[in-house]
Amino acid sequence: MAEFFTLLKGGNKPSLYAALTNTFIAIMKGVAFFFTGNVAMFAETMHSIGDAANQFFVFIGSALSKKAPTSRFPNGFGRLLNIVLLGAVLIVGIMAYETIIEGWHQMTHPIEAEGFIISVIVLIIAIILETFVLYKAGKEILHEAGVKGGALAPLTTSFAHMDRAKPATKLVFMEDLVATAGGVLALVAVLIAHYTGFLAIEGAASIAIGLMMFYVVTRVFLENARGAIGETDEQMVNHIAHLLSDHADVRDIQKLEVIKEGEFLHVETKVEIDPTLTVVEADKLQDLLAALILSQPSVNDVLVSFDADDGQTHWKHLSTRPDSLPPLKTN
Template sequence: MSDNHSSKAILYAFSANLAIALTKTAAAVWTGSGSLVAEAVHSFADCGNQVLLFIGMKRAAKQPTARHPMGYGRESYIWSMMVAITLFSVGGMFSIYEGLERLHDNHAVENAEIAIGILLAAVVMEALSLKGALGAMRGEQGSRSLWRWFRETYSSELMVVIGEDLAALLGLVVAAAMLGLTLLTGNAIYDAIGSMLIGALLILVALAVGYEVHALLLGEADREIRDAVTDYLSQQPVVVQVFNVWAINHGNDVMLAVKVELLPDLTVSQAVSLSNSLEKNIKAAQPRVKWVFFELDNAD
């Protein structure tokens, strides 16, 4: 996915979440709803998260230096991990705390009908934000399911935005349902439970995002590129055997390390020329491959 698509997805989500956060805050003050307080905090946390993602994306685009010859592509993963931690602490833990407080105090909810209407409007805005993020994801997703894409993507910024939007949309549904039960029964305990459920949902999303970003930070392999390169090399007449192919994600780029055995009767000059030709073809077929390191050997 291009940086341009990433920027659009982040800015679109930020604009939508800021409008939603202000709307929820006004509704929370008006109604005294714990679920709405939790949702307002969640939306403001999302706004802050999108600022962090944008900073990470810009820092990841810095040019390589002598100290960092492969550039700063993985820095986007660090900022995405910060977002996962923020989502856990600010969003999830606060929402659970708010729910427990209201469960203990049994605070009355006022104007619940208006609050539900506001939540339904927020659902529409959040759905539009999610639609924009999913649209930016289409080109990278291909034929994969959303869950498989989430497990395999290298685009940590888009992964976080989609995770946040899904959590926000589900959280809004939970808040509306709990406020509806409060309105029907007159018992504010459902509103408090709603706040805690929203917090638990945010924590689950934060853990899932954090787990995937952690794998990227450690240097996760791109299995699709690895398998495609392995198949390509195995089909070349000059390649006797493919011992190893590593395709490691480095932000939007991939570092490729290849260990192969070529025909034994080649001269050094011929082997070098063939290696360069194979590298050129690999880069042409796999645009994300930025670095290729060939090792010629006759054993693994």
Template sequence: MSANGGTKAIVAALLANVGIAVTKFVAFLLTGSSSMLAESIHSVADSGNQGLLLLGGRRAKRAATPQHPFGYGRERYIYAFIVSIVLFTVGGLFALYEAYHKWGHKEGITEWHAVPVVVLVVAIIMETFSFRTAIKESNHVRGNQSWVKFVRRAKAPELPVVLLEDLGALVGLVFALFGVSMTLITHNGRWDAVGTAMIGVLLVTIAVILAIETKSLLLGEGAEAHDVTAIEKAITAGPEIERIIHMKTLYLGPDELLVAAKVGVRTWHSAEELASGINAVEARIRAAVPAARVIYLEPDIYNADADRADSGAATHIEPGETAGRSGG
């Protein structure tokens, strides 16, 4: 659902931004407004970013190879990180440069006065529809999380990226409308520069937030606490496993979770029985957390006496791990 919803939101944003970019650029050519130029480049950058997200989603579907045995799921993270760089450089830094340039050339808008206002109002309406689509698709997967928590914790990067881009586009349009309106009222082009600078600061801020969040995904994030709990319960729900000695999880891609655990097992009469028991545990894990597609369970004999001997010592337990000691 997240992948389909993400694609729908990306396409909606792409169509809106292409149309908006053309109308803004025409308005800039007619009026010479720096706010309109900054917004034109912003929309072009956003359109390119949505193309990158679509490309990343497509490339991530490639089958695993001997060189990349866990597949290409993380390509979606890489392209989302590239989006943050494009937004920072092409959108944010260009707007700040244009604001600096306009501040030194403070001529106002001398002709086609109504054009930038009309274009910006129409762009706000179009961008609102795109933002509404992103919100609607995000609500399918957001659950009870706050919007801040959803952006910070989402494993699929497309929806948070589109949400922040659309939010930035809407606020940026309001900033541009403020700069253009004040320029028309006062006949002082420095208000246009102020609006452009506000757009630049906004885009740089959003780009930094996206870079931080996608960097965390690129480095490798483990499962959320509720999924870790569900996996632990699934492992110990049957008679096969006496306890979890330790466990690690890692997202290989937005929809693929790796689970690796050393588990204490009871005494088995044959290797065939042991293999059958491990298979049953893996089936329970996948039923509890469908994203857990890659599972490695290492059976060991749990030494309860050794554990009791150490029960008085302080033990550091990593998130997602269960304390214990193996016999070998």
């Protein structure tokens, strides 16, 4: 149990903040729905419950994925995060289904809700809180991508760097983006229904929110299914290939694999070196290259092996280094 709580300290912080915030928002929306019977509020309640449960799972999964390898699981627990996320999206999927069904009932059999002022106040507070969480998640994306920006960058520039973010951070950002948009949509629907009497608009808003939730479910499921199987990080392959090729003692690269393991990267490479190097010199070079690769973003495990230079070029995949990655570390 002590190890469990120690691991929790290393969990993904944006997902924890988002989970706590969405728990408060879900309670607030649930109370508002109880007193008003507003269908758009019901949709938002389901959305916030799904987000809160999902983000708690993400936080715990990201923490447990950092557990050290054991004799039974020598490859570590990095992909545990992907498995947890695959299970977590099922919760959002169920909530999305219920949201769409309730919205359809409101469209086909409109019912006038009560407590207009309560609904408006609760939705405005929820939108403000969701925007705050979205901003924090966007800021974390920029941090993980090694990108600096102005005050509005977390809400603008972060979209261009989502692929460099950790799976948990990306999920929180996507969920709260949809949550913020859903809150605005629900608020607009409540206002239109109240001032025009067009009650079916609340059902339409509920269905739209449910479909947005399904979009998050689909995207997160596909990304983490690839991660659970073991997906190559093409950008980091190119990044590390540049790093190795720039080293004076590396003549060629025979093999280079960079596999995503949850929040971390596993790197395995085989390079060609000068065959006249002594065993001691080769050993020092191996340690140097391993340390160099380990210093790169998200790299947690490295295996470097050598072969004598045969005079032929094996690595022909080196391309222009992408701007979305931080500068090469050469220490």
